[in-house]
Amino acid sequence: MINIVLFGKPGAGKGTQAEFLKTKYNLTHISTGDVFRYNLKNNTPLGEEARGYMDRGELVPDALTIKMLQDEVEKNPDTAGFLFDGFPRTIAQAEALDAFLVSKGWQVDATVGLEADDEILVQRLLERGKTSGRADDQDENLIRNRYQEYNEKTAPLMEYYNKQGKFHAVDGIGEIAEITNRLSSVIDTLN
């Protein structure tokens, strides 16, 4: 069992890299953003609760997000491991994840953070917004709001995992394959 947290600002390339890493290491990829968007599209009760926050570029409340994440984990009891993408995003979520994994005899094995300059990322998101159909990628104010949320609530997680000796920063600028290699060299040192 190996559990990896993929960490990074909006637009840092978590989703792109997750596609490669999940195949390479046979991991179950859970993207909380994707799960929320699926629920929005299908107008589920969860989607209705999350919609306003997502439309404003704010984080969805912890209780809702943690419950959703746990449900996704429970759907995959026989997996070789999880690749968490977009979760945890707050200290409360990280603590809940630790406690939840421990209750199963598991743990977070490593957190890999994709690093990139804010201005490059804002441009990437605006570019992605032209084709992705994501409303939160089409408005620069919403993008900036997501960065503010990240700086206030998510950035402290680097220290949280660093204290546990589990944070590894990776340069997120370069060719996609090159970045996959950088992430892989961290994952290959585990176990």
Ligand code: ADP
């Ligand atoms: P990005 O990393 O580009 O902001 P995501 O697809 O990961 O995009 O998330 C989109 C939105 O979904 C976030 O702005 C937030 O509203 C919500 N969301 C996703 N993950 C979480 C989380 N762990 N906690 C709270 N809200 C979340």
